[in-house]
Amino acid sequence: MSMRTKPSFAMVWWLSLAQLITWGSSFYGFALFMGPMEQHLHLTRSESSLAFSLALLCEGLMAFVVGRWIDKGYAKQVMTWGSACVGLAFLVHRWVDSSFAFYALWMLIGAGWSATLYNPAFTVLTQHYPHDFRRAIITMTFLGGLASTVFIPLVAFLESRLGWRDALTVLAVLNLLICVPLHAWILKEIQPPSHHASNQNSKQSLQQHLKQAPFWLLGAFIVLMMAATSALPPHMVSLLRESGMNNAWAIAVPASIGVLQVLGRLVLYFLNDRVPVHQANRWVPWLIPSAFAMLLIGYGQHSFAIAFVVLYGVGNGLLTIVKGTSMAEYVSRENNGALNGMLGIPLALSRGLSPWLLGLLWQQEIGYRYGLMLMVCVCAVAIVCMLLAQKISLQKNL
Secondary structure: OOOOOOOOOHHHHHHHHHHHHHHHHHHHOHHHHHHHHHHHHOOOOOHHHHHHHHEEEEEEEEHHHHHHHHHOOOOHHHHHHHHHHHHHHHHHOOOOOOHHHHHHHHHHHHHHHHHHOOHHHHHHHHOOOOOOOOHHHHHHHHHHHHHHHHHHHHHHHHHHHHOOHHHHHHHHHHHHHHHHHHHHHOOOOOOOOHHHHHHHHHHHHHHHOOOOHHHHHOOOHHHHHHHHHHHHHHHHHHHHOOOOOOOOHHHHHHHHHHHHHHHHHHHHHHHHHOOOOHHHHHHHHHHHHHHHHHHHHHOOOOOHHHHHHHHHHHHHHHHHHHHHHHHHOOOOOOOOOHHHHHOOOOOHHHHHHHHHHHHHHEOOOOOOOHHHHHHHHHHHHHHHHHHHHHHHHHOOOO
């Protein structure tokens, strides 16, 4: 694979802009198009939500193939066509007149996600910055963490002024005229490998990693932590209301989580050279179960709810870095895309099922206590898996 030894750091910022647009317009923008689609297509809330679930499932199904292509040097082609898929789906979306077309377009967007969101971008940064990929990834997540803060009000404004059809067209233009050229331009120096032998060696190396414990332990860590962090957002407002917050605070405080995520990443960015990577990977995941524990200890008390939001927001922001770098740190940098891609379907299932499970455990008399207890246990198991993977990997490299 032909690439520069020390690529310009500007590449990170340009890729970050594409991340901001893709996350904001499609992943977070969906919530604002649910209502219009329900009215236009006469769908129930569960039927409209199915489109997002299908997008997540399609993203998971494509993740391994996309990861392999990027590992082989096809990042430019993959990410450019991924942005094109998202943009074209938005462009056609304005003419949707059936639930089948609605679902099909969001499945296309899901395929685009697999080629454009954090996983493929993190793999590219790992390839280009082999000795400083952690800092590059932290930098990228600054803008990614603000996607909801920027695009939820932007899409709401576009809908109110232009209507949902023209709002979709504007989002299509952003993806087609900004993200597509950015990916084609900034990734142009990555060339596909010229020797079949390198592909064969990569395949053999991947098979070897799949036979070793660190991959499976880290896979369990990533999937379980994703389940814990994905379970909460749909229930957060109700949970905070039960914890003693009035309605205005229960809505405003969760909205600050995006800012808290970015704040946590900013702190980690400046401490990156001062705190050893392996040490940070050991303590960062504990912020999430600590947040859940705050609610369990002080359920119904305002101050504990505030402590929960701070720990959860900062912890979730930092956890993105740990999850995005751990496979490269402890298993393989060369096969990072494919290894993370193999977790695509389990991650999609965990994101889809965990909110439902948390709702299932809610009870009128005790609220979310049983669900919170389960989340703490899930996080504890996940962290033990991370610690074991780290220990085995570091001992092997001594």
